[in-house]
Every structure is written in structure tokens, then in C-alpha cells.
Amino acid sequence: MSRFPRWYGANPLHLLVLICSLAVTGYACVRLFAQRPVEVAIWLVGAAVLHDLILLPLYSLADLSARSVLRHRARHMPTPAWINYLRVPSFLSGVLLLVWFPLIFRLPGPYRGATGLTDAIYIGRWLAVTAILFGLSALLFALKLGRIHRQAPGGEAQPPRAPRQPSSTG
Known part of the structure; x- marks a missing residue:
């Protein structure tokens, strides 16, 4: 084994x-x-084409743009991998948008009868969830950044400073 x-x-x-x-x-x-063999095959080919030819270049460009805009920082201060704190909420918000886009963009369909809600509330709720995701990500990044900056340059945590003792030769 x-x-x-x-x-x-x-x-x-x-x-x-x-x-x-x-x-x-x-x-x-x-x-x-x-x-439904034909519909499934069309959907798989369409999803592959949509992802590889449209979505991949778009989110690669967005990632590259975020890296180039936010790369300027103090060189002497260590930082965590900050790009993941942008990628995760962006991905989750994008998946929610992809799943719920007919309701968010008020496209006609049989959704009102299925949910019992008007289509006016979905854009606000999606924006609220997106704001919460980015807020939680920013909070986690701040906590991680604070923990890194409390550590010494060698990677070991700094002990608390002892109060100064008065000298006896004074």
C-alpha cells in the first residue's frame, strides 16, 4: 500500500x-x-464555446486588470495572496447571476408562478448578496493582513513588550 x-x-x-x-x-x-440527445449535445457544445471563446478571455482580462491596478504596494511589507479575496466573491456572485439571470433581469418566463414573488425584488437581493460576499471577503482579508503585520519579519510572532525597568544607577 x-x-x-x-x-x-x-x-x-x-x-x-x-x-x-x-x-x-x-x-x-x-x-x-x-x-433529449440533440438538445443536450447542443447545450454542451454551446456551453463549451461560450466558456472558452467568451467567458475565459473576459475573466482572464478582469483578473489581469485587477492584478495590474492593485500591484502597487509597499515593498517592505508582506501581504497575503490578495487576488483570491477578489476572485472568490466575484466567482460566487457570477454563479448566482448565471443561475438567476432571468429573474434578475426581469426576462419573461414562467418564474412568477413558480416562486410567487414579483420579479422586482431579485436585482436588489442579488446586489445585497454580492455586497455581503465582498464585505466578508474584505473583512477576512483585513484579519489576515493584521495577523501578518503582527508577525516579525522572520515569520515568528513578536512577544509583547515588557515595561521598562528603572535603572538602579541613576
């Missing part, structure tokens, strides 16, 4: 989870293709 991680590259639990996820994905594909 000690040779398995060297041969496979990870522990056996990783392989088991990978096989289970592939089995679930295969089952879903078989069920979907059995009912």
Missing part, C-alpha cells in the same frame, strides 16, 4: 471519490441523452 500513493499520486480515498463522481456523471449523461 505504500507504493500506491507514489504510483497514483494521491491516497486511495481520492481515487474512490473520483470513481464515484465519474459514475454519477455517467449516470446523469445516460439519463439526459436518453430523453
Whole structure:
């Protein structure tokens, strides 16, 4: 068993989870293709084209722009990997927008009957959730930054300063 991680590259639990996820994905594909094969194939090709030709260049450009704008900092001060504190809330907000865009942008559809709510509330709620995500991310970044700056340059935490003792030769 000690040779398995060297041969496979990870522990056996990783392989088991990978096989289970592939089995679930295969089952879903078989069920979907059995009912609507043409629509599923069009959706998969469209999703790949949309992601690779439109979305990937857009969020790569956004990431590059954020790095170039925010790269100016004091060189002597250590900082955590700040870009992830922008990437995670941006990703989560984007996924929410992708899932709920018909309701957020008030597109016509059968959604009102399904939810029982008017479509006027979704944009405000999405913006509120996005603001909360970025606020929590900023708070976590500030806490991480504070913890880093409390540490000494060598990486060890600085002990609290002892009060000065009066000298006896005075």
C-alpha cells in the first residue's frame, strides 16, 4: 500500500471519490441523452464555446486588470495572496447571476408562478448578496493582513513588550 500513493499520486480515498463522481456523471449523461440527445449535445457544445471563446478571455482580462491596478504596494511589507479575496466573491456572485439571470433581469418566463414573488425584488437581493460576499471577503482579508503585520519579519510572532525597568544607577 505504500507504493500506491507514489504510483497514483494521491491516497486511495481520492481515487474512490473520483470513481464515484465519474459514475454519477455517467449516470446523469445516460439519463439526459436518453430523453433529449440533440438538445443536450447542443447545450454542451454551446456551453463549451461560450466558456472558452467568451467567458475565459473576459475573466482572464478582469483578473489581469485587477492584478495590474492593485500591484502597487509597499515593498517592505508582506501581504497575503490578495487576488483570491477578489476572485472568490466575484466567482460566487457570477454563479448566482448565471443561475438567476432571468429573474434578475426581469426576462419573461414562467418564474412568477413558480416562486410567487414579483420579479422586482431579485436585482436588489442579488446586489445585497454580492455586497455581503465582498464585505466578508474584505473583512477576512483585513484579519489576515493584521495577523501578518503582527508577525516579525522572520515569520515568528513578536512577544509583547515588557515595561521598562528603572535603572538602579541613576
